[in-house]
Amino acid sequence: MESHDPGLQYGRTPEEPVNLIIQGGTAVTMVPGQQPIRNARVLIKKDRIMEIGPSSEIPFPKSSSMETIDAESAIIMPGLVNAHAHTAMTLFRGFADDLPLKEWLFEKIFPAEANFLSPETVYRGALLGCVEMIRSGTTCLADGYFFQDQTVRAVHASGLRGLLAQGIIDFPAPGVPDPKQNIHMGKDFLEKWHHFSHRITTGLFCHSPATCSKKTLRRSHEICREYDVPLQIHLSETEMEVAEILRAHGTRPAHYLDQLGLVDSHLIAAHGVHLDKSELKCLHEKDAGLVHVPESNMKLSSGIAPLEEITAMGLKTGLGTDGSASNNNLDLFGEMDTAAKLSKVLTRRPDATKAYQVLNMATLGGAAVLGLDKETGSLEKGKKADIIVVDLKSPHLCPMFDPVSALVYSAGGSDVKDVIVDGVSLMREKELWSLDQDEIMAAVREIAKKIR
Ligand SMILES: [Zn+2]
Known part of the structure; x- marks a missing residue:
């Protein structure tokens, strides 16, 4: 690998295995002073963010064990x-x-x-x-x-x-x-x-x-x-x-x-x-x-x-x-x-x-x-991979001039499509992976009958 390889400027060994990649779209990192990153790529290894930056500066890894989340027409941000x-x-x-x-x-x-x-x-x-x-x-x-x-x-x-x-x-x-x-x-x-x-x-x-x-x-x-x-x-x-x-x-x-x-x-x-x-x-x-x-x-x-x-x-x-x-x-x-x-x-x-x-x-x-800002709350190399992807394909998010304005004044919780905590997917393309929603709602409806 030649020294001008942009991957090296982030300190990553190119062969290092990656578990999850989120790419495309705009990353709003919440790192103080940092502007949104267009066409971003986030590499996640186990529970942590290994790299985050423009796709042009972070090569797509060659590892075979990785999964990819498509964030095109979406915002990648801290959970x-x-x-x-x-x-x-x-x-x-x-x-x-x-x-x-x-x-x-x-x-x-x-x-x-x-x-x-x-x-x-x-x-x-x-x-x-x-x-x-x-x-x-x-x-x-x-x-x-x-x-x-x-x-x-x-x-x-x-x-x-x-x-x-x-x-x-x-x-x-x-x-x-x-x-x-x-x-x-x-x-x-x-x-x-x-x-x-x-x-x-x-x-x-x-x-x-x-x-x-x-x-x-x-x-x-x-x-x-x-x-x-x-x-x-x-x-x-x-x-x-x-x-x-x-x-x-x-x-x-x-x-x-x-x-x-x-x-x-x-x-x-x-x-x-x-x-x-x-x-x-x-x-x-x-x-x-x-x-x-x-x-x-x-x-x-x-x-x-x-x-x-x-x-x-x-x-x-x-x-x-x-x-x-x-x-x-x-x-x-x-x-x-x-x-x-x-x-x-x-x-x-x-x-x-x-x-x-x-x-x-x-x-x-x-x-x-909460005393947890060293681990979570922003998208930074080395921090826990607590990340959400907000879909921008709905009419109430079109057009988007400013991603921060879109998130605060136009988006709703139902626009979230992917949720990752500790490097683990809890929701992918709006499908829950960790919990059984139907079963949970049915149980609460039964409890509500008694409360009523
Ligand atoms: Zn209270």
């Missing part, structure tokens, strides 16, 4: 990161709509969870959520819920990557009838699954500063530090929560968590609708992550988080759907569109929160919030 979900809540999709959060949660969702959640139903609901996420291009999710062993089982079976956290709340909860046992259950969860799979990281999920006591919050944080895992929490979702915390503790929710020592780089706070400037500054200075959940906030009329202000501060920010009972789907493409437009409504500035910013929140930014 999406859903940074806040309760996957098994697909069971309650459309069960209680058009209600205020407190009534929705305490009169509908909590009682339904108490009556209908079991290890079996959580497993089935989580599988359905995984099907939906794969179909709409999510390759990595952060989840906090109960009977969480079952979500681990489902995510593991689906082939997705996940940060899965045991729910902690100071009320009797599904699988934790005695709240005095909640910390103990959380620790058991971490002990059991901490080293289970390289695709699954674990954590704890404190429901909120209003539904967990000081002692519970402090102890959860200590355990997360002990295991070096993230602590997820709902934070400042409603004005009522802010008023409750102010009344009970004399300070606003983020400062209250900070006083307890919870605000650090391991904290993942979802919602953040009513955080004031000093709270945002506190989260930023301590390198905590914030997950924007616009559709759930809209549906429960919780308010509009000041996204433009949050991202302008440089706070680590991801995007999430929340559970299907308050959204009511897990499609991050829809969430990106909503996030960008809602920010323009709030600021009354059409140039606020540009398409690239929300795409970053749904990929590399979300991965950073």
Whole structure:
């Protein structure tokens, strides 16, 4: 091989075996500062990206064991990161709509969870959520819920990557009838699954500063530090929560968590609708992550988080759907569109929160919030092969002047045709490879008959 061979400039030995090739179309890599790559080629070896660049610079390998995904008339991009979900809540999709959060949660969702959640139903609901996420291009999710062993089982079976956290709340909860046992259950969860799979990281999920006591919050944080895992929490979702915390503790929710020592780089706070400037500054200075959940906030009329202000501060920010009972789907493409437009409504500035910013929140930014950005969230040599291919052949994607604009403002989850996680195909040409969709949907319909 002569020295001018472009393959060599990427450091690849030409004979090195390749398992999978994705080629043609435009690669939106989400590597900061990198322009989209036209007529791209991606070489995948085992679970990692071996090469990515223009086809003209990366020779087609000669290995016989490789498979090829045709991405012509398509966009190749990092799989999406859903940074806040309760996957098994697909069971309650459309069960209680058009209600205020407190009534929705305490009169509908909590009682339904108490009556209908079991290890079996959580497993089935989580599988359905995984099907939906794969179909709409999510390759990595952060989840906090109960009977969480079952979500681990489902995510593991689906082939997705996940940060899965045991729910902690100071009320009797599904699988934790005695709240005095909640910390103990959380620790058991971490002990059991901490080293289970390289695709699954674990954590704890404190429901909120209003539904967990000081002692519970402090102890959860200590355990997360002990295991070096993230602590997820709902934070400042409603004005009522802010008023409750102010009344009970004399300070606003983020400062209250900070006083307890919870605000650090391991904290993942979802919602953040009513955080004031000093709270945002506190989260930023301590390198905590914030997950924007616009559709759930809209549906429960919780308010509009000041996204433009949050991202302008440089706070680590991801995007999430929340559970299907308050959204009511897990499609991050829809969430990106909503996030960008809602920010323009709030600021009354059409140039606020540009398409690239929300795409970053749904990929590399979300991965950073989850502490997984060294492995996933962008298409780079050496990173995990967590990749989706978005088909551009539908009329709503024609013509395409700018791939980022097309992804955020025109595409939907149903435009995703191929999904690869850890170098493994979970969906090819819209056909699921890892899960049996018909069987999963039939099982959930049976559970729904009882819920109804
Ligand atoms: Zn939530």
